[in-house]
Amino acid sequence: MQPIEEIKPQQSIELLKSLHILTRDGKVNQDSRRKLKQVYHLYQFIEPILTEIKEIKEDYLLVDHGAGKSYLGFILYDLFVKLSQGRVIGVEFNQKLIDQSEKLARELKFERLSFLTSDINSSANLIDSPVDIVTALHACDTATDDALHFGLNKKAAYIIVIPCCQAEVASHLKKNKAQSLKMPLAELWRHGIHTREMGSHLTNVLRCLLLESQGYQVTVTELVGWEHSMKNELIIAKRTGDKKGNATERIEKILHEFNLEALKSRFLI
Numbered sequence: 281m282q283p284i285e286e287i288k289p290q291q292s293i294e295l296l297k298s299l300h301i302l303t304r305d306g307k308v309n310q311d312s313r314r315k316l317k318q319v320y321h322l323y324q325f326i327e328p329i330l331t332e333i334k335e336i337k338e339d340y341l342l343v344d345h346g347a348g349k350s351y352l353g354f355i356l357y358d359l360f361v362k363l364s365q366g367r368v369i370g371v372e373f374n375q376k377l378i379d380q381s382e383k384l385a386r387e388l389k390f391e392r393l394s395f396l397t398s399d400i401n402s403s404a405n406l407i408d409s410p411v412d413i414v415t416a417l418h419a420c421d422t423a424t425d426d427a428l429h430f431g432l433n434k435k436a437a438y439i440i441v442i443p444c445c446q447a448e449v450a451s452h453l454k455k456n457k458a459q460s461l462k463m464p465l466a467e468l469w470r471h472g473i474h475t476r477e478m479g480s481h482l483t484n485v486l487r488c489l490l491l492e493s494q495g496y497q498v499t500v501t502e503l504v505g506w507e508h509s510m511k512n513e514l515i516i517a518k519r520t521g522d523k524k525g526n527a528t529e530r531i532e533k534i535l536h537e538f539n540l541e542a543l544k545s546r547f548l549i
């Protein structure tokens with residue numbers, strides 16, 4: 281059989297079939313190609329981070345929040361973690377998805393890949409060990425914020441998120457629109473579609489400032505071309521311990537100017 285361009289030599293074909301990335305006769309499933317592309321792109325960013333962390337600590341721990349079917353956890357494990365002493369925990373509140381992932385991990389003998397049925401919010405109390413890397417790929421709405429708070433709580437060396445649609449900030453912008461429209465800048469979110477876009481953009485700006493206020497150096501980039509996914513912003517935060525001087529003040533000012541003070545607990549620590 282011809283080698284398939286997307287499949288890397290060390291990958292488990294059984295895993296790719298079980299994740300429906302390959303069909304039973306070994307061809308790439310067109311519906312899954314997009315997900316595979318996203319995960320591979322993400323892997324290009326995560327691989328050097330895993331290498332760096334592994335050098336410092338052999339039994340490192342990566343926690344993947346809002347794991348869903350655990351594509352990311354399985355592929356990271358298969359490509360990198362299985363060849364090291366590291367561990368991966370996928371956190372997900374849908375028991376059915378957890379059961380499927382646990383079954384697959386058992387079948388593939390991926391012994392250091394485990395799963396936790398939990399709301400992200402409560403998971404910090406359930407994971408005792410130090411956490412080195414936190415990921416969240418398209419964790420719905422405010423679940424990304426919960427993943428950030430988890431990473432901050434655990435003082436993770438790296439926090440890597442690709443946010444999903446975010447509705448909370450947009451709903452507050454909408455609620456307070458009449459009051460905001462006194463200022464010309466509110467034109468930026470007067471129309472419904474702009475409210476949604478502005479809400480999403482503002483959320484990610486506040487997330488970056490939150491990370492910077494807590495001693496993280498933040499890089500924001502595009503995950504894959506927009507043709508692959510609309511939810512495409514990749515935020516990589518590396519813990520340096522240097523808190524950005526004006527970040528907290530800027531969060532406060534932004535929340536005030538956009539009439540978003542009700543969201544203080546989300547973006548301020």
Ligand SMILES: C[S@@+](CC[C@H](N)C(=O)[O-])C[C@H]1O[C@@H](n2cnc3c(N)ncnc32)[C@H](O)[C@@H]1O
Binds near residue numbers: 346423
């Ligand atoms: C859009 S899916 C993404 C799944 C996976 N990360 C991926 O990219 O394929 C989001 C997942 O997050 C889970 N989720 C959402 N909010 C959560 C929360 N607060 N705690 C735990 N899981 C959550 C959902 O059940 C869903 O499986």
